[in-house]
Amino acid sequence: MRYTVFKPNLPAAQPLIVTGGVSHKAVPSNRVNIMRTMFGFDYDELLPSGTIILHEAVTPLIRLFPGIGSLLHDMKNAAYSIWELGEAMQVHPPMPSIDEQSSKPGQIRFTRLFPHGSAVLLTPSFFLTQPLQATRLLSWYSKRIATPMFHVKLVVSESIVDFLQDLAHEKTSQRETLFSRQPRHSSSEALELQAKQQGITQEDCAARREALSIVLDLIGSAKGQLMDEVQEPFIYVNDCIDANDEQSLGNWFGYWSLTKLDSYRKFHILGSHENDYSRSSRDIRIPRYAARTTGDPELALARAGETQAAAQVPPAQDDSGARSQILGRVGGEDFAQYLSSYQFAHVRGFMKLYSYCVSWFNDSFQMADHFGDTTCRFETYRNWFSFTNPFAKPRGYNTYVAFFYTIEGPWDPAAYPKDRLPERHPWIGIWRIVNPHQQPFRATELLIWDIAAPQRVASDRSVHVGSLLPAQKALVDFVKKNSAEKNPSMAFQRVWLGGFDPPRLERTTVLDKTLEMLEIMLSDAKQWLPAPEHVLPVRGWRKVNMQHEAPATDLVAQQGKVEDDSPEKIVFHAPRGNGLQGGIGQSKCGNVLFQEVTKFRQTDKTRKHMPYRFPPTMEWYTRQKAEGRHYEHINVDSWEGMFARMGIPSAGGKPTHHRETYEAESSSASAQTTPSH
Structure with missing residues (x-):
């Protein structure tokens, strides 16, 4: 065209x-x-x-x-x-x-x-670090919003009133605490200097109360009136995004702007910069996240692709729904055909690849029947185990590899509809001899490669059995219990979890990425399945502590132990990047709030509030820009640059330079759509 x-x-x-x-x-x-x-x-x-x-x-x-x-x-x-x-x-x-x-x-x-006009997102870090400028902006806005030729709209969280109310109360209390707990010999000048650094001077606290008052007045003036978005005093970001989640607010605004290209000429994000660091902390209510929420934009993108495709999958009796670029269809026979295909003809003699996809674990046949897989086109753990020969057999293999595709949660028949294949998660299981390059063989080990492992285990924490999915733990238990059947002279010794340092994977969904990793792993076992145990950590494998279960590392599982009836929140991720940052777990644009909540819940499962330091807007947005996840048409700036652009009076009361005009460019600008035949 x-x-x-x-x-x-x-x-x-x-x-x-x-x-x-x-x-x-x-x-x-x-x-x-x-x-x-x-x-x-x-x-x-x-x-x-x-x-x-x-x-x-x-x-x-x-x-x-x-x-x-x-x-x-x-x-x-x-x-x-x-x-x-x-x-x-x-x-x-x-x-x-x-x-x-x-x-x-x-x-x-x-x-x-x-056409004309501006939409400006006010970030939580701007309200937190610049209370005087926030009040000045709101005052300027409230005086002009009713004028006919004013074409600026402020975009805020739907919970803006609660946010400002909590912030004003918290910072006022923080000031009172500072002055009440200091030793008597501390001078008032020293205390005020400390208060200034923390953004809790009397002027700051008064400004926060005034900002709340202006917002309440603006919202109150609109109550009882039937208004559309143009007439409302604010444009609201959906409340499913936490008011403190600045990255999600910014990414929502970017997406929203693409649906409003015919409504505004300029889109701005008013944020904070590194100079605001000392004032960027506060106590926040810990958000309760929806199931399957992740802080990794690449994992979220892959899951979204699978979820969308899963909606097209018919009952288990007909696996014709296309969900994979590699497999086409995703029935048990499709996996079997793929795992037996020429891609794996090069598998070396010391390895054996099981040619069927394994899905059913606890009460294996009951699971298969429940999901309509009455002929076990997806295999059970028992059948997988029964197929292999003993490792000690002369001239035999010492590494047994299989592709697993299992439910993410524990097996509970009441939690899944009958006769329909559930949404499942792919991973790779490898049972092999410990140090297979050394004889005599004394023990076996289990290696589990899971692309989502970095989302369940923080990089600075040890891996416990509680870090495994229920299906993975079931495999560990099964091998531990039955290992002697195949290798009576070798004890089952340990478990490794991999996926922390994957190669660059080109596929888009979690399923296809894992299948791609299987091909890479088997074609270059020396690199990805090294024989010496001391090399495994270098290749991204981490030993699992099997002595006791650590606290659940999945945030949603942790939340289940906290009595909290607050609405669930989501993470609104940055758009697809330029592909240069690598795959899942490699992006530097992960959601910071989600990551901090995950870390906090690993050590404290009961508190409803936690300290949180907001990353400067310019910092997290610069990372998005580096990965091609930004919005070229949106101006992201701190208050100095934004006030200069918009002509908002400075502290001295005079407009700053470079004042912009927000009047309509012409009367014809409103006629924005011209159909022709």
Whole structure:
């Protein structure tokens, strides 16, 4: 598909080729690589005004257009307009200004993108570290919100009132404690200096109370009135995101902005920077997270892909639902065909790969029958164990490998619907001789490779049997109990958990990544299954302490022991990255709050509050930018830069420089969608 637009500073005879995007002047034979050159021209060389047209197929990719932020946020480019050419490719309109009529198949329409106005997300770290500036901003906003030509909307957590109320009370109490507990010889000047460093001066505490009052007044003025988003004093981030989870709030705002490209020209995140470090701590109520919540964006992405595919899977009698790029279908026979295929013909003589997928553990046949697998197309632990020969057999193998695909929780028939295959988690099990390069053979060991292991075990903590999934622990118990049947002269000695330092895996879902790892592991066993025990930790394996069970490392399991009826929260992750950071467990954009809550719950399962230091906004967003998880069209800044852009009075009462105008650019700007036939 080709569209031709004309760049304002080029003659009409020199068109731009738009293949779902905008590029430099193109040679007729040149097809543009839009991911490299999209919006790649030099904004400094643009004429004072112009029009850019995008095809709707690339509108969702706007967050990746390099430099588009300069076009939108630099006032010298205010006369540039951007339009979307739509062909009703989606079932429903992607943005609110597009009505259903203009989205019917065959309709061609132009929709104005980035018209005028600004949406500004106020982060929790900004409220925490800059109470005076937060109050100044809210006061400025409250005085202008009712004026006709004011086009700024503040975006806040749906729990903003509770957040500000708790924050004001906490910091006031902190100040009172500071002054009541200090020795008598401490001077008032020294105490005030300490209070200033902590952000709890009298002025700070008064500002927090005033900020709460302004927010209550703004919300109160809207009560009892039927308002839409445009009329509401604030735009609210859904309450399923914790008010202290700044990363999730920011990522939600980024996603939301892509649905509002026809409503605002400028999107801002007002945050904190490293200079605010001494004032960035507070006690927060510990959020209670929904099941399967993770702090790793890559694991969340992989799980989302599997969950979406799982919805398409019919009952166990028909495994035709496509859930895997490698397998196609995911029935027991599909696993068997794959595990017996040429990919594993190279498996060396000292190894044996079990050719069936293993799923059923405690009460194996009862489990299989419950899930409708009456012919055991997915195998039981007993059948897996019965298949292998003793390791001591002359010229035999010493390493027995199998692919496991099991439920994540404990086996409870009441928890799973009958005759339907459940959602399962993949992992690799290896039973082998300890130090197989040395004879005589004295003991065996079990190695469990799980791509999600880093999410259950912190890098600075030892691995206990409680770190294993119930199905993995069941395998350990089974081998420990029955090992002598196969190898009576060798004791079952120990267990290793792997997955902490995986190679770069190219597949997208957890299932496919684990299958990919199986291929890598068996093709290069010396690297990933080294024989000497002292080399295993170097390859990402960690010994499991089998003496006693440590506290549950899964956060949701820990939460079950805390009496808490608060609503469940989610983590809203950053978008898919550029792929350069590696796979699951390798991203530096993990959710910090979730990680801190997980660590805290490992040592304290009863408290409902914990100390938390907010990472500076500029710090976590810089990490997202490094991995390509950012939003080019969003300006992320601290209060100094933001106030300068928006013309908010400084401490002296005068507007700062570079004041922006938030009036409509023209009366025609409201006519944003133009359908044609």
